[in-house]
Amino acid sequence: MTVPAPSALPAVPSPGRTRRRRHRDAPVAWVLLAPALAGIVAFLALPILVVAWLSLTRWNLLAPPTFVGPDNWVRVLTEPTFGHSMLVTVLFVAMVIPTQTGLGLLMAVLLSRGLPGSAFFRVVYVVPWICAPLALGVVWKWIFAPYGGALNALLGTSVEWLTSPALALPAVAAVSIWSQVGYVTLFFLAGLAAIPGQLLEAAALDGAGAWQTFWRIKLPLLGPTTFFVLVTGVIASFQAFDHIYALTPDGGPQGATDVIAARIYLDAFGSGAFDLGRAAVMALCLFAVLVVVTVLQQRFFARRVTYDLS
Amino acid sequence: MTPPVPHPLTRRTLLGSALGLGAAAAAGCSPAAQQQRPGDSGAQRTVTVRLWDEQVEAAYRTSFDAFTAANPDIAVRTTLVPFADYFTKLTADVQAGNADDLFWLNGSYIQPYIDNDLLMEIGADFDAQRPGWIEPAVQQYTRDGALWGVPQLTDGGIAMYYNTQLLEAAGVSPAELADLTWVPGGGEGDTFLPVMQRLTVDALGVRANEDGFDGDNPGTWGYSAAQDLQGIYYNFLGSAGGAFQDAEGRFVFDSPEGRDAFGYLVDLINTHRVSPDAANTNDNGDFTRDQFLQGKIAVFQSGIYNLKNVADGADFSWGIVPIPAGPRGRVSVVNNVVVCGNAAAEDADAVTRVLQWLGSPEGATPIGASGAALPAVTDAQPAFEEYWSGQDVDPSLFAEQGRQPSIGAPTGERYGAALTAWKPFFNEMFLGRLPVEEALAQAQQAANEAIEG
Structure with a gap:
């Protein structure tokens, strides 16, 4: 009796059969996708459309919205306020991102060495990140207070940390870094733990020192983590609001901390301004900026990141 | 023959499950599924009242207990929202249809609510009661003959609270403090500044009228000058003979009188150092009150709203x-608060x-009795006087000041936007970084642009 040789490749279904099967499975696929699609439409697409419509209206929440065409766009894009807020935001991002990423990486490397007390510090670093940002802002406002503030009492000075145009932005950036660095550290720790031990052993056998191992093995393999941390960090920094609003509710001295997210809130709701149309324009501009920045980051990292740890 | 193995997840079971889940969710969300709260009575109607004052809220609860005892078909609940967020939250809630049935408003923010038909008119149903309300409050909230709120609180005028021990330590008597005059720019005839200098002491115990006084190292301040509209700068502006807004609501504080008043205040803070640095007070409206209560400020100027x-x-x-x-005597701002009916109340x-x-x-x-x-x-009002006489406090000064000439309280449909527009310039002015003339001119222009929309 002849036993047929097993086929090396599975039988390829005919195109007609595939189409019929796809047709038959489509309802199931739609049912499975429906909750996610409903969420995307209700909480992402629809709000964007509503904000786009609002940007063409004048609305103070009390009177019905009035269609004003591109007036809000012209106002926002020609007045200096928006440009100033974008500039302050870029400065804020430039202060926050390199520092929190570098510090997070450094702390992750130190914690991954298993030194005594590492477990304790892992928890301590994450505490600011899980605390309510507005509550932290209130605490930091007291720390920075020129009279009776903890920082000035400690330093024996009377520095106006939050009312000096030169110091206000670095001060709020420092609070932001302090609150976010634990989150960054967590991701780098996970990334370091995922690096296969045999790679590090091979490097050691080849005579690589600690610095070479870090620079040539660990850092390249942390590429996906770095990419993730940078993308989410940049987005979060562009949208930073809570701490900044709690520390400097009016945009800071001479607008020094008037970041775009706080400006959107102040124009929409702050102190009864209720200029929803203007705020909507700025929100859409911020959205566009974030899309562009994220795409650029993705392109930059696409050729530099490896996901293959084998 | 082997029976066919059933597919673990058929389309029918999946669709059925989804529908079942949907139905269950819908049932869970339906009003019929909501549990009745303990104490709710099917026949009882609930009215909600929103306000910003914690002390008055406690008094309201006493009042509403008596109301419900006499009107068992209506229960009244109060909602307390801090003043800092009150008007932002109220506006958003009115738009969303979540506002309370009754809410407090003041003269600064009521206009857009009237203009957009969001309030119940206080009409014929209240005619019998209207003579029992203080006339300035009725006038403040009447537009074209229609009244838009039931008067609740009146601030009377502004006065100065003092710390007896700090006065005694400086050799200042209450009688001396009660008879002070400020003169634009200080100098001859100004009795206010010298007394405040005597009351101000640096951390080393040197008084502000003595050589070697170090204003950078404060111990106690004499006076509570700050960017406080009702408590401080409206009164200085009024007593200089100036106005903040004209009859049409346009801002007119950039005037010779305005420069006198604000210049004097800014000098108290930044030149004479008898008041806390504006870095402490610009964003913290309670700073001077808290410092007074901690014995760090000798004289705290404020209203009856801080008496308790x-x-x-x-x-x-x-x-x-x-x-x-x-220059024009004692002129104070007089403000009243009304409770308004939500036009959308069911x-x-x-x-x-x-x-x-x-x-x-x-x-x-109960408001007065507490x-x-x-x-x-x-x-x-007698209940209020009785309460305070029982505490050995005579609050009649506030009422007396309220009967003196007054400066109009801020108002306007876009008052909130105007406040947002002028405040950054006032911040810089009170910090002493922007000259008073420039700050007032820029602030007035920004405020007028904002109020005109």
């Missing part, structure tokens, strides 16, 4: 004297009955 806070919080002997006189009859109760002497008396605030219902 001072009485409850001060662990030192204190008293009240009139504000200093300016149960207009119940809302009207609660409004009538709050406008009655019986309903308003000492929380001076009721704007005339027959409820």
